[in-house]
Amino acid sequence: MKGVLLTKVGHMELFGLLEWLLPKGHTGNQPDHDAVKGIKSEAELMAFIQSVLRPYLHTISILIGIADADGMVAFWWLHADNTFLFPALPERIPAAYFSNKGSNILELDAPDRRDAFQTTLFKNGVKEALIQPLLYQQKNLGFxxxxxxxxxxxxxxxxxxxxxxxxxFAAACLQVLLLQLAEEYRQKMSGALPLVVHNTGMIGGAALQPALHLLSQVAPTSATVLLTGETGTGKELFAAAIHQASPRRHRQMVKVNCAALPAQLIESELFGHEKGAFTGALERRIGKFELADKGTLFLDEIGELPLELQAKLLRAIQEKEIERLGGNHTIKVDVRIIAATNRDLEREIAAGRFREDLYYRLYVFPIMLPPLRERKDDIPLLLQHFAANAALRYGKEIKGIHPACIPALLAYSWPGNIRELENVVERAVIAATDPYIMIIPPQRRQVAASSDTSPPRTASLAESERIAIIQALRQCNGKIRGPQGAAAMLDIKPTTLEARMKKLGIVKEHVLRRG
Structure with missing residues (x-):
């Protein structure tokens, strides 16, 4: 995982931070730190720290807190290579960690009620930590x-x-922080959303907090978890987060999509088979239960599992043992089950398509993931995260998300949830020709949900274009030019838009009419 900005929980003034560069009464030049002059981002910062430590330490996770002398944290930056996933980090750490100029090594054997930071590290699997204060010009920058x-x-x-x-390290952190805050200030003045990589899968405001709280409760246990919610709400990411925060994180998390395999292959996939068990079984095969021994088995789309296999799955979960196809002896397995479904299993039970006893065996600790339409406050955060990831993946020089497109994205219902949003953002990044990208909701779904009459599937390209232009004009209150105009939203030149309006016969009345 790249170095990422995990959480912003405080505020630092840019001009106050400049005092670190030239403290009051200081008129000379700063020490020449050639090694850090080219560092401009968290990813480059983490790479620099790794390059310094690499001869001494091969596998490290790096956590940086930008904080004041009282331990109040403004930013958390993390590079963990998926070793640690922190759902939340405290807003303050004990000032005692800053009392010495040198580093401090902690061995974490148990949580400490008096120290929320140490407890957080311990609960997320940290066994040993080195903490080094970051001082610049005798002032505390963080740790x-x-x-x-x-x-x-x-x-x-x-x-x-x-x-x-x-x-x-402190000079490099300060340089990255100043560049970030300067860009944030510029973004704020323009109204654009900056690109920020958040901790994958843990992006959530008030609507997601109940699910995140349940995750933190159940993850340290071996309890069976049932994740429910619409398609695309992030159930697989939640399952991965539960596994990573559990004592089983050092073993495999094995995934099975119950809807992706033919019914005749699912039994072999789950339990394995012996050589000659059926035509084509040319060798012994280990099933997913055995592969997940001492680890986690994620059963996605459990509602799609055929009835005849539900009884065998129930026995495997209850007895903690399986039998390979064609085998004549049982095999003990220690597997934690996380199941997920977008179906209403109680309705499936009533319809005779799902076993009630299996349902209650899975329904030990249910977590319901809300759809994106109930998480509108999270959409800007998700936009920033997905756009930043896509820009890195495709090597695009993207600086932010154009503010003119935000209202339409918030108004859209997102029937495909987070997965649909991610796909839309990725398309916008790939097609972008400007550093501030325009992200437009899917037109076909947007048209169908609007008060306009949807065109038939055989509608002409011109008619579809006409509807898209009218919608953009309405969202921009008839404004064509400028950063919040319809031309910017549609990512075309104003003169081009005006020419197409004239050709398609779009006049002011079309924009103002709502009937």
């Missing part, structure tokens, strides 16, 4: 943490190089 999921990883040589390099 650097090296995290390990095993003990005795952080050696004396690592601690020495961290102490010796702390000044460079």
């Amino acid at each position: 650097l943490c090296l995290l390990s999921d095993t003990k005795d990883t952080i050696t004396a040589s690592v601690q020495t190089i961290v102490n010796e390099s702390a000044g460079l």
